[in-house]
Amino acid sequence: MIFNRHATNAVSGALRAAATSPRGCSFSTTSASKAKVAVLGAAGGIGQPLSLLCKLSPEISELSLYDIVGTPGVAADLSHIPTHSSVTGSLPSPVSFPMKGNIGLEETLSGADVVVIPAGVPRKPGMTRDDLFNTNAGIVKTLVEGCAKFCPDAMIAIISNPVNSTVPIAAEVLKKAGKYDPKKLFGVTTLDVCRANTFAANSLGLDPKDIDVTVIGGHAGITILPLFSRVGGAKFSDAELEALTVRTRDEVVAAKAGAGSATLSMAYAGYVFTENLLRAIRGENVVQCAFVESSLTDASFFASPVKIGKNGIEEILPLGDLSPYEKMWFDKMMPELKSQIQKGVAFANA
Ligand SMILES: NC(=O)C1=CN([C@@H]2O[C@H](COP(=O)(O)OP(=O)(O)OC[C@H]3O[C@@H](n4cnc5c(N)ncnc54)[C@H](O)[C@@H]3O)[C@@H](O)[C@H]2O)C=CC1
Numbered sequence: 001m002i003f004n005r006h007a008t009n010a011v012s013g014a015l016r017a018a019a020t021s022p023r024g025c026s027f028s029t030t031s032a033s034k035a036k037v038a039v040l041g042a043a044g045g046i047g048q049p050l051s052l053l054c055k056l057s058p059e060i061s062e063l064s065l066y067d068i069v070g071t072p073g074v075a076a077d078l079s080h081i082p083t084h085s086s087v088t089g090s091l092p093s094p095v096s097f098p099m100k101g102n103i104g105l106e107e108t109l110s111g112a113d114v115v116v117i118p119a120g121v122p123r124k125p126g127m128t129r130d131d132l133f134n135t136n137a138g139i140v141k142t143l144v145e146g147c148a149k150f151c152p153d154a155m156i157a158i159i160s161n162p163v164n165s166t167v168p169i170a171a172e173v174l175k176k177a178g179k180y181d182p183k184k185l186f187g188v189t190t191l192d193v194c195r196a197n198t199f200a201a202n203s204l205g206l207d208p209k210d211i212d213v214t215v216i217g218g219h220a221g222i223t224i225l226p227l228f229s230r231v232g233g234a235k236f237s238d239a240e241l242e243a244l245t246v247r248t249r250d251e252v253v254a255a256k257a258g259a260g261s262a263t264l265s266m267a268y269a270g271y272v273f274t275e276n277l278l279r280a281i282r283g284e285n286v287v288q289c290a291f292v293e294s295s296l297t298d299a300s301f302f303a304s305p306v307k308i309g310k311n312g313i314e315e316i317l318p319l320g321d322l323s324p325y326e327k328m329w330f331d332k333m334m335p336e337l338k339s340q341i342q343k344g345v346a347f348a349n350a
């Protein structure tokens, strides 16, 4: 069974749990699963709300938070929420929550089923995602070295930008350590799908849950290519199509005017992605878009719908036909995407 295609429309477990909360302050834990999720960069703008959603999730029994600042406090705070999962917060220095000596990156990662990485700096207006490379490349490299050492079998979901380069960096780091499994490494592009669904639904006067837009390519500027031509029954004018496509690529950084980039919607998208990975690990077949090693095009990594099972990616689904408008953007995007991938590979091997 194909579960939950692209899967951003479904009410996720955490939100379902909240919606079905009994009176008082406890969420229902009847369907509680046993899984450990580690969030690296957990004290940040994305990390905190993402960790909150994870704490609410019936899919997660152990939540381990890591950052260079703040995680003992974030973990203490979350630990007061009466759901079934335990929470730990760790720093590189010897302070942690619970206060019994720093558990460090090793214990944060040991036994993790899924590692989600939103560590790194966000954009300010006028910057491209690629402008974050110099700072974030090294952060992702170090954290993925930790994954290779302490949780080589975990699924790794990378949020840190520029995703088009940080995912190839992660792949090279894992290869060097002899731990690379391309089926288990993902760049998170779910926010692009969330946006495309929301904007298309608004434009058509529909409920976003009834829309399911495939977004392909990568996660930066013109490499983000939503396939609005596949929205059943929709006839967008050329101007509408252009406006929807451009809006899906970039809006929040300018609106936040220097205070960072998307955090709350990204936490939602990151949580949906994580929950789908956990469902896949539990044995459900999940299809969702992700930026993964791929042979669909001549770029070595590409975002497209992938079918995920217990052991990671089972199938990268065929792209199908593109409309002339989409083909135009596809051709424009490919050199940029390939060069951003190559930049990541070169960095990791320098
Ligand atoms: N893939 C996507 O769709 C999206 C990606 N992003 C990216 O996510 C990243 C994080 O964004 P925000 O949470 O807004 O930034 P933020 O600055 O609020 O939080 C980042 C966190 O990472 C931590 N950090 C830095 N170095 C670290 C290290 N070596 N180990 C562990 N933690 C470390 C910081 O202390 C901070 O708490 C940015 O690169 C941003 O561009 C943002 C939105 C969407």
Ligand SMILES: O=C([O-])CC(=O)C(=O)O
Pocket (backbone or CB within 6 Å): 122, 123, 129, 161, 191, 249, 250, 252, 253, 261, 262
């Ligand atoms: O725009 C940014 O820099 C953050 C991001 O990747 C997004 O919101 O899609």
